[in-house]
Every structure is written in C-alpha cells, then in structure tokens.
Amino acid sequence: MTTHSPSAVTIHQPIRLLGRKLTADVFPDRVYFAFGSGRLTYDCVSCGAKCCHGHGYLLNQDVELERQLARSPSVALFFERGKEGEGANQYLVKNCPSGCFFLTSSGMCGVQIDHGYDAKPETCRLFPFNNLRWLDGYLIVRPHPNLCPLEIVGGKEVNKRSEHHELLEAMCLKPIQNGIDQCETSYESPGAAIAAERRIVALSEEFLAKGDYLSFTVAQTAAVGQSTVKGMGEKTGEDVHRYAADVCRLLRIPGTVFDNDHVSRTMIAMTPYLRSQLVFSDCGAAASGARIEISVERVPLALLSLYLIVSTAASIGPTAPHFQTVTRLYDDFLPLLILFAHLHDSMVWHAEAPVPFPAWDSPDLQRRYMRIIRALQPGPARKRPARLYDILHEHAMPEDADGLIFLKELARGLFGHLKVHGNHNKWTERVDVRVRIQSAIHRWALGHIDEGVLGSLYARTRNHRGNSAKARDAGASVGGGS
Numbered sequence: 001m002t003t004h005s006p007s008a009v010t011i012h013q014p015i016r017l018l019g020r021k022l023t024a025d026v027f028p029d030r031v032y033f034a035f036g037s038g039r040l041t042y043d044c045v046s047c048g049a050k051c052c053h054g055h056g057y058l059l060n061q062d063v064e065l066e067r068q069l070a071r072s073p074s075v076a077l078f079f080e081r082g083k084e085g086e087g088a089n090q091y092l093v094k095n096c097p098s099g100c101f102f103l104t105s106s107g108m109c110g111v112q113i114d115h116g117y118d119a120k121p122e123t124c125r126l127f128p129f130n131n132l133r134w135l136d137g138y139l140i141v142r143p144h145p146n147l148c149p150l151e152i153v154g155g156k157e158v159n160k161r162s163e164h165h166e167l168l169e170a171m172c173l174k175p176i177q178n179g180i181d182q183c184e185t186s187y188e189s190p191g192a193a194i195a196a197e198r199r200i201v202a203l204s205e206e207f208l209a210k211g212d213y214l215s216f217t218v219a220q221t222a223a224v225g226q227s228t229v230k231g232m233g234e235k236t237g238e239d240v241h242r243y244a245a246d247v248c249r250l251l252r253i254p255g256t257v258f259d260n261d262h263v264s265r266t267m268i269a270m271t272p273y274l275r276s277q278l279v280f281s282d283c284g285a286a287a288s289g290a291r292i293e294i295s296v297e298r299v300p301l302a303l304l305s306l307y308l309i310v311s312t313a314a315s316i317g318p319t320a321p322h323f324q325t326v327t328r329l330y331d332d333f334l335p336l337l338i339l340f341a342h343l344h345d346s347m348v349w350h351a352e353a354p355v356p357f358p359a360w361d362s363p364d365l366q367r368r369y370m371r372i373i374r375a376l377q378p379g380p381a382r383k384r385p386a387r388l389y390d391i392l393h394e395h396a397m398p399e400d401a402d403g404l405i406f407l408k409e410l411a412r413g414l415f416g417h418l419k420v421h422g423n424h425n426k427w428t429e430r431v432d433v434r435v436r437i438q439s440a441i442h443r444w445a446l447g448h449i450d451e452g453v454l455g456s457l458y459a460r461t462r463n464h465r466g467n468s469a470k471a472r473d474a475g476a477s478v479g480g481g482s
C-alpha cells in the first residue's frame with residue numbers, strides 16, 4: 001500500500017470481478033468514481049504507511065501467494081482461511097504488531113521492492129481506492145473512509161494517484177477477487193443514479209475554483225432534480241441561505257464560519273464521496289435496521305449541515321480540515337445530519353416504529369423530549385403538522401452545552417423512526433412482540449396522560465432502576481468479599 005505505479009495496460013479491456021458472490025466483466029463506462037479524477041492524493045512517507053500497520057489483508061492464491069512464499073516461506077504460518085463472502089481462493093494474512101511482515105524499515109513495501117507493483121496483494125494494490133460497491137451492473141469506486149490521510153488537490157493541478165485512468169489500469173491488471181457488497185439506491189433506476197452522481201462530480205469540478213459551498217448546494221439540488229421528479233426538491237439561493245441560518249440557530253453556530261475557503265473546497269471535492277454514502281445503501285441494511293432513510297432531494301441539505309459543522313470545527317481547531325476530519329465528523333453527526341436534512345419538512349413518527357422513552361437526568365430535558373415525541377406522533381392532531389424546525393425550535397433550542405448534547409442525543413433517538421408526513425413508506429425493521437407492546441403503552445400514555453404525571457412516572461422508574469442496580473452491585477460486592 002505504500003507506492004502506486006502500475007505497469008501500463010490498455011483499458012479497453014474489462015475489469016474482471018471474480019468474487020465468491022459476484023462474477024462479472026465491467027467495462028470502464030460502467031465504473032463510477034465517487035470523486036473527481038486526480039482530486040485526491042496521499043503521501044506514504046509522511047503518513048508512516050499506516051495502512052501497512054492494520055490487521056492484515058487478503059491474499060489471492062496465485063502469483064501473489066507465490067511471491068510472498070518466495071520471499072518468506074514461513075509466512076504461511078500466519079495465514080487463516082478467508083471468511084464467507086470473501087474470495088474463494090484467498091487467505092487472510094494476519095499481521096501482528098507493529099505491522100505487515102513485508103514492511104521495510106524505510107516504510108516501503110518489501111514485496112513491491114523485490115517483485116514489482118503487480119505482485120502486491122490485491123488489497124494493497126488497489127488501496128486506498130478499494131472501497132467498492134456493486135449497483136446492478138455498475139461498479140462504484142470510493143476511497144477507504146479512514147485509514148489513509150488523503151488530501152484534497154484543488155486548482156488546476158491534479159494528482160496521478162487518483163486519476164481515474166490510472167485506477168482503471170490498476171483494476172484491469174488482474175481479476176478482483178475480494179468480496180464486493182451489493183448496494184441499492186432510492187433513485188428510480190441504477191442508470192439514473194449513476195448519471196445524476198456523475199453530474200455532481202462534474203459540478204464539484206466546476207465549483208472547486210469558486211469555493212462557495214452554499215452556491216454549490218443550490219446547483220446540486222438542481223442537478224438532482226433532473227433525475228427525480230422534475231424540479232422536485234430544487235432550492236433557490238434564498239431557500240439554502242434560510243436553511244443554513246436555521247441550522248446555525250439550532251446549533252448555536254456564529255455566521256462567521258461561512259468564510260473558510262479551505263473548508264468549502266474540501267467539502268466540494270468530497271461531496272461526491274459523501275453523497276455515495278447516503279444515496280447508495282448496502283443491500284440488507286434495511287432488514288438490519290442500518291438503512292439511512294433520506295430522500296435523494298434532501299441529501300444536499302444534509303451535507304450543507306455537515307459543511308457548517310466542519311466549518312465550526314475549523315474555526316476552533318488549529319489544523320486545516322482534511323479528508324479524515326470530514327469522514328470522522330460525518331460518522332459522529334450522521335443522525336443529526338439526517339434529521340436536519342428534513343428540517344423544513346413536516347415529519348411524523350413511523351406508525352409501526354417503537355417509541356423509546358429514555359430517562360434523562362434533567363427533568364427539563366425529559367419534558368422537552370416528551371413534548372417533541374408527542375408533537376411527532378401521527379394521528380388526527382397531525383392533519384396540519386408543523387415543520388420539524390418549528391418543533392425543534394419550540395422544544396429543543398439549546399441554551400447551553402447540555403442543550404447541544406440533548407439535540408445530538410435526540411437525533412440518535414429519532415434516527416430511522418421518522419418519515420415525511422404523507423409518505424407511505426413502511427417501517428422495515430423487525431421488533432419483537434415485547435417491544436411492540438411496550439411501544440403501544442408508551443403511545444397511549446403520550447396521548448392520554450398529563451406530561452407532569454408522566455414526568456414523575458419516569459423519575460420513579462429511573463429511581464427504581466437505579467436502586468435495583470445499586471442493590472445488585474451491593475449484593476455482588478458482599479458475595480465477592482465473603
């Protein structure tokens with residue numbers, strides 16, 4: 001994973017996918033790169049080859065295996081069989097601290113030094129652009145989310161390491177045997193999804209020079225509108241500015257954070273990648289409850305919220321945000337981003353989804369939570385529902401650090417439980433009967449019991465739980481001491 005210089009091949013040939021679950025030949029026009037060509041770079045020497053200090057890699061049982069055994073026959077002692085879903089003819093090579101067996105003291109890959117780039121294991125050869133997904137005939141190529149400290153390349157310069165042509169050559173070189181997960185999209189078809197996302201990549205190229213994320217958001221909504229219902233979700237500059245102002249108000253972000261040109265360019269270059277996380281969800285994610293529910297038209301707003309959060313971090317911290325700063329903040333704030341994507345929509349609770357009743361330490365926060373949950377319940381009272389922003393503004397405006405933490409925790413609690421009012425999409429998670437009954441009781445209580453009485457019931461439940469836990473701990477310590 002240390003250096004990248006594939007030998008030349010023509011790319012009129014297809015990429016061969018030979019995974020256990022997926023076998024296909026993919027021609028370059030069916031490959032979608034979720035980043036601009038040449039817009040990302042990395043420097044293995046200054047990074048210290050962090051990727052080679054990971055847990056290990058998959059080794060194909062072909063020339064890759066031969067080269068490693070030729071260099072160190074005993075390395076086979078550290079092989080394990082690949083897991084289900086990985087390639088049929090692969091071993092898992094388990095590293096032990098401090099890193100890969102073949103990493104030299106100069107930070108170079110010993111396999112590459114001895115046998116050339118082509119002999120490197122597939123994982124290393126494609127890294128960091130080995131985060132692949134399959135969308136019904138299309139191969140989606142994305143960078144690894146967090147292992148490589150990627151930098152954005154702006155301006156007229158591009159970097160060879162992430163040029164699409166170079167990466168296609170590397171992928172054509174040998175069949176790809178690592179498992180590739182299938183994904184699905186909420187666009188009307190895979191072809192429409194790829195066409196729309198390619199338009200976003202082209203737009204990000206155009207806006208990189210301007211460095212204005214708010215205008216880029218407006219342009220994104222127009223580009224996506226061409227692929228969904230014409231004009232749907234399209235936002236004017238005024239809409240976007242109003243939205244940004246509302247997010248800033250709720251998160252107590254000062255308006256001055258908009259001025260960071262570096263953050264704007266980083267976010268513009270990363271937007272195709274970030275979008276790919278939101279518009280392509282792994283198959284099976286819905287059944288496991290991990291599916292992110294966000295309509296394609298609202299994705300630009302989720303990313304505008306992220307831009308404001310990254311800008312805030314940059315306004316406090318001493319370092320310029322880079323790829324990993326953004327991916328880390330994306331992971332940390334995802335539920336809030338999804339919630340805020342629908343800030344100007346009227347949202348309701350999924351009728352079938354359970355209603356969690358966490359006990360907050362502060363009675364004030366408990367009361368706020370109840371009021372929000374009550375305001376989001378479907379039913380006759382929601383015939384003329386309020387916008388989500390209005391509900392949050394009324395009940396969740398943070399006045400201090402606790403209020404901001406509350407807002408983030410609230411977003412985690414609401415994650416996956418809300419839908420746009422009037423949408424008929426079904427709740428897809430399976431919950432057991434006990435949770436359903438408990439949830440029905442909670443709903444009834446919300447609709448019929450006064451909030452003061454409910455609040456004291458919570459407090460009593462919490463105290464009861466706390467006392468039971470203390471009694472258990474005390475019992476355990478007495479038992480342990482005797």
Ligand code: SF4
Binds near residue numbers: 124
């Ligand atoms: S085989 Fe080479 S590139 Fe791969 S982890 Fe080991 S040293 Fe790094």
